[in-house]
Amino acid sequence: MRCIWVIFIGFYSLLFCGSCSNESVQQYEPTPLQLNIPPLFEQNILAPIIPSSNPLTVEGVALGKKLFFDPMLSGDNTQSCATCHAPQNAFTDETRFSDGIDGVFGNRNSMPLFNLAWNYNERFAWDGRELSLERQAFEPVTNPIEMHSNWQEVAIKLQEDSEYPILFNLAFGTSAIDSTLVTKAIAQFERTLISGNSKFDRHLLNQETLTPEELNGFNVFMDEARGDCFHCHGNANNPLWTDNLFHNNGLDATFTDLGLGAVTGDPSDNAKFRSPSLRNLRFTAPYMHDGRFATLDEVINHYSEGLQASATIDPLMKKVDQGGVQLTDQDKADLKAFLLSLTDVEFVSNPDFQNP
Amino acid sequence: MKKTLSLLVVALLLFMSCPPDDSLEPETLTATLSFTHNWDATSVTSGNFNTIQYTNANGEQLSIERLRYLISDVTFIRDNGEAIIIDGYNLVDVTNAEGLSYTVPNQLPKGTYTSVSFTFGLDTEDNVDGAYLDLNSASFNVPMMLGGGYHYMQFDGKYIDDTATVTGFNYHTIRAVDNPGANPTFPQDTFFEVDLGPVTINNDATLEVKMNIAEWFKNPNTWNLNDLDTVLMPNSAAQIMMHENGKSVFSLGAITE
Numbered sequence A: 001m002r003c004i005w006v007i008f009i010g011f012y013s014l015l016f017c018g019s020c021s022n023e024s025v026q027q028y029e030p031t032p033l034q035l036n037i038p039p040l041f042e043q044n045i046l047a048p049i050i051p052s053s054n055p056l057t058v059e060g061v062a063l064g065k066k067l068f069f070d071p072m073l074s075g076d077n078t079q080s081c082a083t084c085h086a087p088q089n090a091f092t093d094e095t096r097f098s099d100g101i102d103g104v105f106g107n108r109n110s111m112p113l114f115n116l117a118w119n120y121n122e123r124f125a126w127d128g129r130e131l132s133l134e135r136q137a138f139e140p141v142t143n144p145i146e147m148h149s150n151w152q153e154v155a156i157k158l159q160e161d162s163e164y165p166i167l168f169n170l171a172f173g174t175s176a177i178d179s180t181l182v183t184k185a186i187a188q189f190e191r192t193l194i195s196g197n198s199k200f201d202r203h204l205l206n207q208e209t210l211t212p213e214e215l216n217g218f219n220v221f222m223d224e225a226r227g228d229c230f231h232c233h234g235n236a237n238n239p240l241w242t243d244n245l246f247h248n249n250g251l252d253a254t255f256t257d258l259g260l261g262a263v264t265g266d267p268s269d270n271a272k273f274r275s276p277s278l279r280n281l282r283f284t285a286p287y288m289h290d291g292r293f294a295t296l297d298e299v300i301n302h303y304s305e306g307l308q309a310s311a312t313i314d315p316l317m318k319k320v321d322q323g324g325v326q327l328t329d330q331d332k333a334d335l336k337a338f339l340l341s342l343t344d345v346e347f348v349s350n351p352d353f354q355n356p
Numbered sequence B: 001m002k003k004t005l006s007l008l009v010v011a012l013l014l015f016m017s018c019p020p021d022d023s024l025e026p027e028t029l030t031a032t033l034s035f036t037h038n039w040d041a042t043s044v045t046s047g048n049f050n051t052i053q054y055t056n057a058n059g060e061q062l063s064i065e066r067l068r069y070l071i072s073d074v075t076f077i078r079d080n081g082e083a084i085i086i087d088g089y090n091l092v093d094v095t096n097a098e099g100l101s102y103t104v105p106n107q108l109p110k111g112t113y114t115s116v117s118f119t120f121g122l123d124t125e126d127n128v129d130g131a132y133l134d135l136n137s138a139s140f141n142v143p144m145m146l147g148g149g150y151h152y153m154q155f156d157g158k159y160i161d162d163t164a165t166v167t168g169f170n171y172h173t174i175r176a177v178d179n180p181g182a183n184p185t186f187p188q189d190t191f192f193e194v195d196l197g198p199v200t201i202n203n204d205a206t207l208e209v210k211m212n213i214a215e216w217f218k219n220p221n222t223w224n225l226n227d228l229d230t231v232l233m234p235n236s237a238a239q240i241m242m243h244e245n246g247k248s249v250f251s252l253g254a255i256t257e
Helices: A002-024 A039-044 A058-068 A133-142 A151-160 A164-172 A179-191 A199-204 A212-222 A260-264 A296-305 A329-340 A345-349 B002-017 B133-137 B213-217 B236-246
Strands: B031-039 B066-078 B083-093 B101-103 B111-120 B153-160 B166-173 B192-195 B199-201 B205-212 B250-256
Touching (some): A058 A179, B031 B213
Antiparallel strands (some): B066 B083
16 A cells, blocks of 8 residues: 555656656747837827737748748739838839739729738728738738639648748747748738838927928818818827728719728728828829829819718718818918828838848 | 644634624725717617718707717715715717726725716816827827817717708817917817716616717707808807707716616
8 A cells, every 4th residue: 555655656746847847948939029119109199909819029020021022922923912012112002903913903902001000990901801910911812813822822832941931930939831820920020010200200209390381281181171181190199190990081972892881781881991091192102992093182182172972971071062171272282291291211211121 | 733723723813803794895886987878868879870860959850970079087076075086088989889888997985975977078187188198099189270189079970951961060079269270269168067966876886877969959059050060170159059058968877786
């Protein structure tokens, strides 16, 4: 009997010691990365959304950047994410619609990519159909009019590559590549795309002076009796320059693209699209969800004289019966000058965001 | 053995020194304000938005498309006169069904309160431009040319105007302002106190705060949307009328303990 107890105690002692020695082996952890948050963001708005299931790491962001620029994600190895989201265009492209690997064009303008971690309600794309950045990154790879691939093929290609298994291991502690890890890495990189250094930002930081035209343009933007742009596009206390919400801004009297309405199934959401940020407009033409306006002048003219009434037009659209807010030529020119003061040249040339 | 005995004695003493169970009941409670909305007693939620189905006191048919507002400085006055002021605010966003329930961060003593009240909007001391990161993130700001700070309420919708045209309205309440620009002036305060009256609460309680949206158009000023539909923020006379109408908008509903 005594012998059994000795064996019993001995066995558990061994287990105990074994568990101790396991704990002393250091598990590999990738290096945590803190976002480089601009001062006006830090001072004025809530912290960015970083999902606990996909924390930012140095290795994850580096991998995401490589994947973002890698045409291996497309069916015929000709297109990467950057094909339609080019750094020099604030991560959109210059065409009204983008063509996929088969030369087929979509019906939406490619959205610029920056300050995505501050989209607090996490509805992405023009119509809000993607409920996280990770999910958004999942879609274009298999979309038949975009990259027209499938995730099994992509995973195999990456797995057979000489570098990727090592990079995935560094980023996620495993070299077994799948769509979940690919989209996590791309989302990590996208969250680092931060634009917060425009002339207007520097003006707010007392580092630069606006011209009288830019200042008047800002007043047009903020004046409910003139532009009244601020209700949807924010103000000096919100450096995002978007509410990231969905509005029908009076583009059409009848709808061919239901936008958010096609996602929610609610007719009152028909023809509503996400307000884009007004940063970097110099680089992001053409404008609107369908890229119908080639120039900023056309955009401003739309709000001034071109509004179309419809059942879902936002009540914030003023003087719809007159076509819009009826800005003077001077106010239009100054409003454009102000909008261009939100240009962040450093962002589009940032070496951290260029093709590696 | 001696050591074990000592420990037992100490434990026994500690046990005996415990008060009777009755006195363990907490003397404080948690209060929650629950915001509900109605149009002359007909319940309104975001599910009722976007359809022209309400008729205001002036006879205009209208819809609600967006409704969010700020309340602040909830105050409980005890029957001994002590005022418990909760320094803070809550953004009630009916459109997105957020902020409809506001749990007062302080524990309150049980008992009778001669008054429960809150400020609609922000008082001038609290209405500091850019001071609140969550409100900045929600783009609830007021332009500096109008004095800065924050909206008290954004209430948007559509109505059928005198020419039978469906037209938008923006019933936005802010601090009344004249001379918009670099040096605006303020003719009078337009935040106001809402007194819900006396309550007696002895357990954790939820107090329903009812907003009758129709009252914004009714009392004492019959609101004519054909005259006052948009660009009301720089219109101090309109702001003062909204302030007057707002005072009959809120009432105390059910108290659930």
